[in-house]
Amino acid sequence: MNSFSEDKAGARLAEILAARQGFSPAVARQIRTAAILHDIGKQKIPAVILHKPGKLDKREFEVIKTHTTLGANMLANVQGDLGAMIQNVCLYHHEWHNGAGYWGKSAEELPAYIQIVSISDVFMALINQRPYKSAWPLEAALIYIQNQAGTQFSRELVNAFLSLAESDGQFFACLR
Numbered sequence: 001m002n003s004f005s006e007d008k009a010g011a012r013l014a015e016i017l018a019a020r021q022g023f024s025p026a027v028a029r030q031i032r033t034a035a036i037l038h039d040i041g042k043q044k045i046p047a048v049i050l051h052k053p054g055k056l057d058k059r060e061f062e063v064i065k066t067h068t069t070l071g072a073n074m075l076a077n078v079q080g081d082l083g084a085m086i087q088n089v090c091l092y093h094h095e096w097h098n099g100a101g102y103w104g105k106s107a108e109e110l111p112a113y114i115q116i117v118s119i120s121d122v123f124m125a126l127i128n129q130r131p132y133k134s135a136w137p138l139e140a141a142l143i144y145i146q147n148q149a150g151t152q153f154s155r156e157l158v159n160a161f162l163s164l165a166e167s168d169g170q171f172f173a174c175l176r
Contacts, residue, residue: 010124011035014117016168020160021116030082034089035117041071041090051131065102068094085113093118096152107154119145119153119161 015032023031042050045067049060056064071090078086092114095101107115126141136144142165149158 006124006128007036007039010120013123014120017120017157017161017164018113018116020164021112021157023113027113030085031089031113031116033082034086034113035120037071037075037086038089038093038117038121039067039071040074041067041069044070044074053131055132065094068092068102085111089114089117093121097154097157098151100151115153115157119157122148122152123161 011032014035015028018028018031019025045064049056049063052060068091072087075083075086075090077083088111092101092103092105092110095103095105095107095110095114095118097107097115099106123141123145126136126144127138129135142162145153145158145161149155153161
């Protein structure tokens, strides 16, 4: 499972990106909160799957996918706009712009803040070590994000993300 400091850094990145995308400071802070909680459902996934050093088999992958619904269910009592945002982020942060994610929903079907959390989450996953992979160099992670424009992420969001990386490279460097 991600460390809390990694989740906080990714959430801060999502907040900054949300502000750059025109969300108000209050909504950008809500996006940050949702980003911190997006993987809470992993608490209910067996550690043997979460920490497996190799590729997940088909059954294990189906189990890991349930962290999205588990997380949304765990936070179902959070009320109001923030509650709806958190539940949406938990459920759909693995959806791709082109609809090739866990549940087959495209970005057009979902609120824009989900893709903001998703791009921040993917970037943090790339630059940090996992049981199944080494941490990627910062430049390689940025190239991956760039290559996902139009498929995993919208071109507009990728451009905004890369612009942020260019303008605030020190921030990106301290995310490790």
